[in-house]
Amino acid sequence: MFVDTVVEDKALHKPAFLIGLSVAVLAFFFAFNFTNTIFGEFLSPVIGNPEESGLFGRFVVSFVLSVIFVLNLLAISFARLKIQILIVWFELFLLFLAFAYSFDLKLSFIQSRIGLMISKGLFTTIYISAVSIVIATAIAIVGAIAKLSNNGFAYAIASFYTSLFRGLPLLLQVYLIYKGLPQLGFMVDAIPSGIAALSLCYGAYMTEIFRAGIQSIPKGQWEASRALGFKSGLILRKIILPQSIPIIVPPTGNQFIAMLKDSSLVSVLGIWELMYLAKTLGQRDFRHMEMLLTAAMIYWGLTIILEMIQARIERKYQQKT
Amino acid sequence: MMSSEITNQNPVISLKGVNKWYGDFQALKDINLEINAKEKIVICGPSGSGKSTLIRCLNRLEAHQDGQIHVTGIELHETMKDIDIVRQDIGMVFQGFNLFPHLTVLENCMAGPNWVRGIDESEAKERAMSLLKQVKIPEQADKYPEQLSGGQQQRVAIARSLCMQPKVMLFDEPTSALDPEMVSEVLDTMVELAKSGMTMICVTHEMGFAKQVADRIIFMDEGEIVEENTPEEFFNNPQNVRTKTFLDQILS
Ligand SMILES: Nc1ncnc2c1ncn2[C@@H]1O[C@H](COP(=O)(O)OP(=O)(O)OP(=O)(O)O)[C@@H](O)[C@H]1O
Numbered sequence: 375m376f377v378d379t380v381v382e383d384k385a386l387h388k389p390a391f392l393i394g395l396s397v398a399v400l401a402f403f404f405a406f407n408f409t410n411t412i413f414g415e416f417l418s419p420v421i422g423n424p425e426e427s428g429l430f431g432r433f434v435v436s437f438v439l440s441v442i443f444v445l446n447l448l449a450i451s452f453a454r455l456k457i458q459i460l461i462v463w464f465e466l467f468l469l470f471l472a473f474a475y476s477f478d479l480k481l482s483f484i485q486s487r488i489g490l491m492i493s494k495g496l497f498t499t500i501y502i503s504a505v506s507i508v509i510a511t512a513i514a515i516v517g518a519i520a521k522l523s524n525n526g527f528a529y530a531i532a533s534f535y536t537s538l539f540r541g542l543p544l545l546l547q548v549y550l551i552y553k554g555l556p557q558l559g560f561m562v563d564a565i566p567s568g569i570a571a572l573s574l575c576y577g578a579y580m581t582e583i584f585r586a587g588i589q590s591i592p593k594g595q596w597e598a599s600r601a602l603g604f605k606s607g608l609i610l611r612k613i614i615l616p617q618s619i620p621i622i623v624p625p626t627g628n629q630f631i632a633m634l635k636d637s638s639l640v641s642v643l644g645i646w647e648l649m650y651l652a653k654t655l656g657q658r659d660f661r662h663m664e665m666l667l668t669a670a671m672i673y674w675g676l677t678i679i680l681e682m683i684q685a686r687i688e689r690k691y692q693q694k695t
Numbered sequence: 696m697m698s699s700e701i702t703n704q705n706p707v708i709s710l711k712g713v714n715k716w717y718g719d720f721q722a723l724k725d726i727n728l729e730i731n732a733k734e735k736i737v738i739c740g741p742s743g744s745g746k747s748t749l750i751r752c753l754n755r756l757e758a759h760q761d762g763q764i765h766v767t768g769i770e771l772h773e774t775m776k777d778i779d780i781v782r783q784d785i786g787m788v789f790q791g792f793n794l795f796p797h798l799t800v801l802e803n804c805m806a807g808p809n810w811v812r813g814i815d816e817s818e819a820k821e822r823a824m825s826l827l828k829q830v831k832i833p834e835q836a837d838k839y840p841e842q843l844s845g846g847q848q849q850r851v852a853i854a855r856s857l858c859m860q861p862k863v864m865l866f867d868e869p870t871s872a873l874d875p876e877m878v879s880e881v882l883d884t885m886v887e888l889a890k891s892g893m894t895m896i897c898v899t900h901e902m903g904f905a906k907q908v909a910d911r912i913i914f915m916d917e918g919e920i921v922e923e924n925t926p927e928e929f930f931n932n933p934q935n936v937r938t939k940t941f942l943d944q945i946l947s
């Protein structure tokens with residue numbers, strides 16, 4: 375969005391809004407009763423035993439919580455934009471940690487398993503995703519060109535392919551490829567099947583992205599190239615594709631990020647990737663939450679790295695054109 | 696018609712009985728035209744009269760359905776194999792410039808010679824620089840097109856075409872997308888090109904330019920060539936009523 379040069383008053387700095395907000399927050403904390411949580415314990419010098427503090431305790435707890443909450447908002451509202459964003463991120467992250475902590479996690483259990491999670495699980499997840507991304511990109515380029523060509527076979531095959539693979543749930547594709555290929559006489563291991571399913575599915579989505587990217591280049595570019603005597607392959611390679619990259623990158627980045635997490639679906643084939651290990655390592659000791667949360671943090675971390683790479687690529691192309 | 700084939704000077708471009716339709720709509724009607732080397736032709740006429748369609752048929756950006764078009768002795772038709780060879784010899788300048796935005800000015804000019812004529816990079820660069828000098832913007836060589844004014848962009852587009860050392864140059868309203876103060880810099884470039892002996896076919900409504908350089912002016916209306924004459928005759932003694940009305944409108 376484009377920022378106006380005229381600054382409006384911040385809503386938080388209007389008394390009416392502030393009072394309304396405070397009342398709403400107070401009502402929220404009161405309704406959801408936080409007396410029997412850690413906050414109640416903190417306030418036990420005031421309210422006595424939280425269990426027996428009754429409505430009075432409930433009110434004190436929610437009042438204190440809402441004052442802290444509103445003061446926090448007010449304090450943040452005076453900071454500069456970048457600082458604001460950092461603080462809010464940090465606080466939300468703390469809340470997330472508190473949520474995780476509430477499961478009474480056994481950290482030593484995580485510590486003893488995380489080595490395997492990373493050396494085997496993370497490695498396999500990255501390996502499967504990276505190979506699938508490369509194959510899917512290749513499929514998408516070929517598919518997009520086929521869809522835009524006026525060759526009947528190419529168009530028919532490409533559109534049948536995108537229709538089919540966008541039309542089935544990925545999990546179903548994983549099963550179909552793993553169980554179906556042996557029927558046709560091809561014995562395939564779990565990992566190649568998983569990679570095939572991911573590549574084909576994401577190749578289909580990305581075909582559409584690439585097609586739209588190529589089509590968005592004005593037809594004058596084709597005409598100028600043709601008028602210079604360029605052949606169509608050369609036009610695509612040197613003129614059209616380079617210009618469509620900045621258009622293709624953001625949605626493709628999204629696909630990469632989605633694929634990284636959808637790679638967890640191949641765990642149904644017994645591949646030792648992150649999700650599979652997260653499910654199985656915790657099972658024997660009934661420590662599900664430890665492993666699931668560990669996997670969650672690893673997936674999230676990977677996604678953040680991908681987002682940063684995507685932002686960097688976008689910036690690079692914005693400078694150039 | 697037949698006599699021109701006997702003369703020793705073969706026309707660079709010849710059209711015989713050319714018809715073109717867009718669906719049911721006939722955009723070109725029985726066009727007959729011969730253009731010799733070094734001739735400068737100006738095509739004018741009201742909007743929608745088929746001027747763009749006509750010159751876009753000359754390098755087969757558009758297909759004609761009937762009649763024959765010969766360019767540099769080669770007939771243009773649907774199943775031809777060597778259209779790229781013909782196109783390399785015909786430069787085209789568009790109303791909307793159509794420069795390649797991801798390439799610098801210099802790279803725009805080097806692309807053709809380097810990629811399709813197979814000229815090595817250093818020579819292509821030398822040629823590009825000399826043509827950028829000719830259109831008077833060598834100092835912009837390393838900029839990207841969007842950093843240039845409209846007039847400068849159009850001059851780059853002219854240089855880009857000239858880098859291919861074409862035998863014919865086609866111009867489709869090269870100045871109509873420009874702000875008034877930039878029109879003359881582009882027209883000056885075209886006048887100089889005309890002096891250098893280039894064969895030129897220009898769709899334009901710049902009548903000053905037409906008077907100065909045209910050997911023949913062609914007036915089109917509703918897909919037909921209505922009148923074809925020297926500039927003196929065309930402006931001073933128009934034959935057709937439609938030409939007169941058009942001239943009244945455009946010169947008033
Ligand atoms: N791709 C197309 N499909 C259908 N009709 C078209 C197409 N291109 C042009 N026409 C029609 O053909 C006629 C001639 O168009 P053309 O662009 O050659 O006119 P023009 O003389 O160049 O006009 P202008 O001065 O506006 O550029 C117009 O009536 C136009 O609507």
Ligand SMILES: [Mg+2]
Pocket residue numbers: 746747748867868
């Ligand atoms: Mg036109």
